[in-house]
Amino acid sequence: MTWSETVAQAVALRHWWHRHPELSWQEEKTAGRIRQTLSQWQIPWRACAGQGTVARLAADAQGEHLALRADMDALPIQETAGLEYRSAEPGRMHACGHDGHMAALIGAAIWLKRHEGQLPGPVSLLFQPAEEGGHGAREMIRDAALEGVDCIFGWHNWPALGLGQALCPDGPVMSGNGSFHIDVLGRGGHASQPEATRDPLLAAAAITLNLQQIVSRRLPPQAAAVVSVASLVAQGAVTVIPDRARLEGSIRLGAPQWRGPINELIVQIAQDTAAAYGVRAEVETRSRYEATINHPNAAQRYRQALQEEFGPNCQDSDLLLPLMASEDFSYYLNEIPGAFALIGMAEPAAGAEGGGTCYQTPCHSPDYRFNDRIIEPVMRLFCRLVGLGTGDGGQRTEG
The missing domain is CATH 3.40.630.10 (Zn peptidases)
Incomplete structure (x- = not known):
């Protein structure tokens, strides 16, 4: 041949x-x-x-x-x-x-x-x-x-x-990669009485915004990294504030030494932000490829x-x-x-x-x-x- x-x-x-x-x-x-x-x-x-x-x-x-x-x-x-x-x-x-x-x-x-x-x-x-x-x-x-x-x-x-x-x-x-999964646990109720609820959607939105500070403010600019929230799911309705919301997303890192700090910051920011809104966050991080x-x-x-x-x-x-x-x-x-x-x-x-x-x-x-x-x-x-x-x-x- x-x-x-x-x-x-x-x-x-x-x-x-x-x-x-x-x-x-x-x-x-x-x-x-x-x-x-x-x-x-x-x-x-x-x-x-x-x-x-x-x-x-x-x-x-x-x-x-x-x-x-x-x-x-x-x-x-x-x-x-x-x-x-x-x-x-x-x-x-x-x-x-x-x-x-x-x-x-x-x-x-x-x-x-x-x-x-x-x-x-x-x-x-x-x-x-x-x-x-x-x-x-x-x-x-x-x-x-x-x-x-x-x-x-x-x-x-x-x-x-x-x-x-x-x-x-x-x-x-x-780059290396990984994922994170955050359950935001609150107390649902009628949309006309938000004061009687502990709104997990509001907290999830704040967590999403605060996670963007990891790369811009908590890592050195020389660190090649990405933290992206790719999914926010909450089963509410037009008049119903739900009991929970779930955030999921991806991390990317150009060197293995950033995985630990990024994962720790995701947990810290999610839990502290949730506490500020009167709800609770359960966080899981998963490593994939280096x-x-x-x-x-x-x-x-x-x-x-x-x-x-x-x-x-x-x-x-x-x-x-x-x-x-x-x-x-x-x-x-x-x-x-x-x-x-x-x-x-x-x-x-x-x-x-x-x-x-x-x-x-x-x-x-x-x-x-x-x-x-x-x-x-x-x-x-x-x-x-x-x-x-x-x-x-x-x-x-x-x-």
Whole structure:
């Protein structure tokens, strides 16, 4: 199989996965197609963490053992993009490009298998379930996915970056996250007699406003953090003040040291504000993912490969890092050295007036569209990272 045929097969698999999206911890058909393809090319694999798969190449090679990772799960979103291969599953779609991540890794796997004897060290290929809040990386690690691995690399498509742009900084690239849940408990009653009630809605509104002071007044300006109240629910009526209200929201943090102070301030502010309004607040904070923090040596190695692929100026971007989005790739980087890159895919739309762009719709949008043109350069990046020549003449991807 030629390089171009390998790329074509990867793109075709991407379209199949896009038509058959599966949610976190439900990736049965997705895993089946991955394993079928690996077996077809005689690439040894084993199941890992249920729907996950770990494949290995050049297992007996004496050099550094590297790992490459792709996530597998889709999202509970109804697709509105009018693609020929749009989702065939109502209420589910690959709205984050994990189908493209799998395609790039399976394409690289096929090419690496054909040149397995040239690999300087073992290569593990991690197809991971449940990245979207399901802690899939944690479960892969618990099932020995990193056994013997010295360094790991991953990536995410990023629609806010143009095709030919890529970022892989030293240190934080994506933020940690968490959630908070606040029950405000008062005493309901008739809306015409507010003095006879203890209004949880009023207190909830005040808590919402006061929580905004955490980032603006209680943390140093150098701390990259977000505290967002995203939901306020109270079952009252036009003449009924309810007994309780519930607030829920999200935190984002660019470095792990801010999680404790932010959570403590959420509890303190909610409870003290509630007391000032004569009600009570019960607060729960939940940790999710830690910040994705690149190891400098691995990040430098990744940047070298990115520059070879996209050119020396590929990192010229005004995109601010760390992103406030989160990634469970952080679990891997907390265990072993490695790096994670953001790779752009926006480009001028064919025939667009005034330089319009396509593939720029944000991730998690029902109209999100993955750009197939980044599959081939990512395949080449993976080949470079594990020490194999690209095999296609090393052509550079231009934006």
